[in-house]
Amino acid sequence: MNSEFINMKPIPYGRQHITQDDIDAVMETLQSDFLTQGPKVAEFEQAFANYVGAKYAVAVSNGTAALHLCTLVLGVNEESRVITTPITFVASANCVRYCGGIVEFADIDPETALLDINKVRAMVESKPKGYYTGIIPVDFAGNPVNLEEFRKLADEFGCWIIEDACHAPGGYFIDSKGEKQLCGNGKYADLAIFSFHPVKHIATGEGGMITTNSDELYQELLKLRTHGITRDPNLMEENHGGWYMEMQELGYNYRIPDMLCALGITQLQRADAGLARRKGIAKVYDEAFATIARIKVLGTSAEALTENGDTGHAYHLYVIKVADRKGLYDFLRQHNIFAQVHYIPAHTMPYYRNLGYKKGDYPEAEAYYSECLSLPMYPSLTAEEQEFVIEKVKEFVG
Structure with a gap:
């Protein structure tokens, strides 16, 4: 490459x-x-x-x-x-x-x-x-x-x-x-x-x-x-x-x-073709990260899995969780990979805090936010580009 x-x-x-x-x-x-x-x-x-x-x-x-x-x-x-x-x-x-x-x-x-x-x-x-x-x-x-x-x-x-x-x-x-x-x-x-x-x-x-x-x-x-x-x-x-x-x-x-x-x-x-491509990209990511303990892939709901191995997941996003999310985010950007975070918990936004919500109210959501990162996922992502993303994620987590 x-x-x-x-x-x-x-x-x-x-x-x-x-x-x-x-x-x-x-x-x-x-x-x-x-x-x-x-x-x-x-x-x-x-x-x-x-x-x-x-x-x-x-x-x-x-x-x-x-x-x-x-x-x-x-x-x-x-x-x-x-x-x-x-x-x-x-x-x-x-x-x-x-x-x-x-x-x-x-x-x-x-x-x-x-x-x-x-x-x-x-x-x-x-x-x-x-x-x-x-x-x-x-x-x-x-x-x-x-x-x-x-x-x-x-x-x-x-x-x-x-x-x-x-x-x-x-x-x-x-x-x-x-x-x-x-x-x-x-x-x-x-x-x-x-x-x-x-x-x-x-x-x-x-x-x-x-x-x-x-x-x-x-x-x-x-x-x-x-x-x-x-x-x-x-x-x-x-x-x-x-x-x-x-x-x-x-x-x-x-x-x-x-x-x-x-x-x-x-x-x-072209929606069906685009969805098939998204699932193909997800499969490559899944295989690449399957044995890396420091990377956890966000799970698919049991009801979205079929016996033939297909999934009803539409893969708008491909989300991983890592301990040093900020470090990985910055490292990827240094290599022109613009991963994103989805989402900041809504209840922690100033508007909702002014309505009485506060950090600590929803611990699972806040724990998820502290580790989540959305990797590149779109039908025109090339195999070479995806390989580069995987290479850099692995390089960071060691």
Whole structure:
């Protein structure tokens, strides 16, 4: 390997993969009659709903907007208490605060860094039924949450579920009947959300998607996405003519333009190939680190493993844990390898500390944070680049 050559080329932890087909699709849309609110939006929504196996999909401006709309249609207000994980991007919790609701965190399973259902059960059982209104599990790193178990818990205590599947398009878990349940398919969650940020599986620059199997929630999402306005004559209180529309409630401008949806459509056409490549990269890392005691690879949930050795893990991230995380992070950067840390526990952020949270509240999350590092993981990562990353990680840990 020409290490000096690779060392001159930055290797990020994640990046978009743009092809000529992507460029052509965007150019064609730029030359069409619609730049926004046109046919590409519905085309992208239908294609994405088919991909994850959901009845409906609603495309929006970004993943955070998707979360906000979900909390709005589920009626989150000042009296709502919602449980989520501290190991996530803060938007998973912030969406509740946007509606004035109360966020409560539950600690993680140290093996997977997923929301620990036993901790959640202990929380809801300690309070009267109805005290908690919702749960937001996160398919962290692409590792799917067992939503069947969360659904049982939620039904028992009258909670809704929003699945934050931003890391996991194409991911799945195996349910108690041995059936594959795709992330975002709406069988166990009331709503699921995805992000199309450049480092995600499907990149549109910015963008997001909500999936659901509920007709009622779907119609409400469509309205709130566009200022709370409807043009459907069947839903209007009155109708003055073809131009007429009604703002029926306070909504938002969370629309996504047609150019980005055109890009999303072509990206989605390569999603399976990209996911297969991610799994191949993960396998190489797994084999490289299997015998190194000082490197612990973040585990995959048992429900994501199949008998034939395949995994439902979508591998948005490949996370290792090492004792001297800061040292390894700095060492890799010296060699132009830009690994990243996911995530700083949300409850330790100043905003949430001002709400009463403090360091020490969730020891498993904080222990995970002290050691975690996300290595480069994206479909266009070359074998030579990955070999260089592995070489440098091994060099540091000795």
